[in-house]
Amino acid sequence: MASNGSPAHGRLTNKIAVVTGGSSGIGRAISAAYASEGAKVVVADLVDKSRNPKEDISTVELVKSLGSDAIFVKVDVSNSQSVDDLVKTAVEKYGRVDIMVNNAGIALEASGPSPIWEVTNDRWDKTMSINATGVFYGCRAAAKQMISQDPYPSGDRGWIINLASVVGQVGTASAGKSFLTPLLWL
Numbered sequence: 001m002a003s004n005g006s007p008a009h010g011r012l013t014n015k016i017a018v019v020t021g022g023s024s025g026i027g028r029a030i031s032a033a034y035a036s037e038g039a040k041v042v043v044a045d046l047v048d049k050s051r052n053p054k055e056d057i058s059t060v061e062l063v064k065s066l067g068s069d070a071i072f073v074k075v076d077v078s079n080s081q082s083v084d085d086l087v088k089t090a091v092e093k094y095g096r097v098d099i100m101v102n103n104a105g106i107a108l109e110a111s112g113p114s115p116i117w118e119v120t121n122d123r124w125d126k127t128m129s130i131n132a133t134g135v136f137y138g139c140r141a142a143a144k145q146m147i148s149q150d151p152y153p154s155g156d157r158g159w160i161i162n163l164a165s166v167v168g169q170v171g172t173a174s175a176g177k178s179f180l181t182p183l184l185w186l
Helices: 025-036 059-065 080-094 121-148
Strands: 016-020 040-045 070-074 099-102 159-162
Touching: 016 025, 016 080, 016 121, 025 040, 025 059, 025 099, 040 059, 040 080, 059 070, 070 080, 080 121, 099 121, 121 159
Parallel strands: 016 040, 016 099, 040 070, 099 159
Antiparallel strands: none
16 A cells, blocks of 8 residues: 555556455455555445454445445346446446456355255246346446447456356265256265
8 A cells, every 4th residue: 555545556547447256255355455456446236244253344335445445236137227327327326347356146056955856946036136137237237338338548447346156066975965066966
């Protein structure tokens, strides 16, 4: 951090990053890392504060403590209008979106693994609406914004980063019989 309290010039100085699922876990860590590199961060989540009792400050407060700027925007990634409004808010506040991190996700199977024939439609639909459709909505909203904004001298208009759990490809002992790995365990 520079002596004036602002982050040292880093690779992301003055870039605008939107991070879904930014209040906790990997999203919180990404937000802090981007702030450390000079990015302004839009923390997007259902709640402003992590549910982890070890984290006594919000991600927005953490980013600001690192000398960068941040705002919180409540978003439901399974709702296309909510995601469109998220990007609109980021642009209204900062003028553009340079990085969109589609990080929000759920793992319902972790709390109660069950064989595929016992998975309810509601459980499947909720998981897919957040983990798959939510990523699509984030990509679509960010790409629409990025293509409309002026490129940097490098020609770059923005980056979209999509995260997913390894459990989508590899079963684990706690999720081995979940609907995410049905063919491995039938």
